[in-house]
Amino acid sequence: MNTSTPANVKLADSNIIVKAEKVNKHFGSLHVLKDISLEVRKNEVVVIIGPSGSGKSTFLRCINHLEKINSGHIYVNGHMIGYYERNGKLVEDNEKNISRQRAEIGMVFQRFNLFPHLTAIENIMEAPVRVRKAPADQVRVEAERLLARVGLADKRDQYPNQLSGGQQQRVAIARALAMKPSLMLFDEPTSALDPEMIGEVLDVMKELAHEMTMIVVSHEMGFARAAANRIVFVDQGQIVEEATPEEFFRNPREERTRLFLSQILH
């Protein structure tokens, strides 16, 4: 296994969950991520905001290697994600190692991506049973606990198409939590929801923010203000500004940030 080679174990500080160093990514001639560097500490909640097309979702997807990167490094829990280094060059890791790393990282998608052929509880149980090979009885108890936690204990045997968007997204959060991840990634989790359902999903996320390391790509400024430890503003593939929510909203340093905030905050 490549993740145990010294080159990959770099971080002395075990409190750093995510470390991105000068990450670059191109889609053809389009340079979507430009030298992105970011550190996220244990139990920190980082909200990434920025205009659409700024690269914020792409960056998030690089953290669990759903997207490849062209240069730079991303470490999660001290292990490089998706690659190992040979003679200073990135070499893509094998599928088994990548899958093992992804199992430690929960992800919640804009369009939920629940498995439509499985019930709510089966959605949650699928990965612990098939990937972790945990005993089904034990997993079921845990899955029921998670469903109760997101307020959907009574929906355990419903199929996704029998649930509202907000309910589906809450099941999707429970599904990701069932793997007991050390990091949760949220990719615009409320963007596909009807307005009246946004609150129920944000409530679950706020609850979670007390005890989980989270990176959230979102347009929900209210959530950012209430739950974020740090806000990262991304524009044109670059991190423009990083600040606490108070500083960020009250006193943005950069002109581009001020322009963006003036466009969305009314």
Add this chain to the structure above:
Amino acid sequence: MYHFDWPLFFQYIWPPTAFQDPLIRNGLIATIVVSIIAQALGVILGLFVALGKMSKFPLFRVVSEAYIWYFRGTPLLVQMMLLFFGLGVTHLYDFPDLKFGALVITGAIQAGTLALGINEGAYMAEIVRAGIEAVDAGQMEAAKSLGMTYGLAMQRIVLPQAAKVIIPPLGNEFNSMMKTTSLMVVISAGELFYGFEQVNARLFKPFELFIAASLYYLALTTIWSFIQARIEASLGERKGIEHGPSMFERLFSGSSGKGAR
């Protein structure tokens, strides 16, 4: 004016009397069994070829493309003759009769089933691929984000959803398959049409006998379309997919039967 031999016609369309002739009885059984085995072979091959065609490894893609190109681009009749007679003269495989107690599977039946299955694999590959591509890409991503490998995600998440898309055309393929088995007559495999041909060689009543033969195929495909409608209805109920065509549409709409291809 042609004198239609009604007694003979009735003798050969009425199953209790027709089945007294082992050529017809065993032929019908062979047609059904060969259809099922060849279709199953086609589905399995089609699955692997479809996955091969979508593989990230160029070698798998090339082999799969070549397979589809060849077997869809050449006549089944030629493929069947090539396999049975062509392979026969090389003595690579002579298709000896296989005996299981009283049951004898002739070399011609083996070769015919194999040819039908391999040919069907090329058509099923495209159907399976279309089914997989109909599944939202977010499903594979979600599965991967939970730590599933490509293979596990395919097996547990993508293929069960693709099956909903695959099963209706698969039913149509099987309908077609039952008719296409009649091509095996060219290698004298003992299926239903071969049976009627042999009876005709003895009695020389092609008009009566071939109408009777056609009615047997019509019965098979009609019974199958009822079974197919049942399967699709139960699929729809369980997973909320659109209902397929009605029985009337299924039987009388001129949808593209491939016939002898």
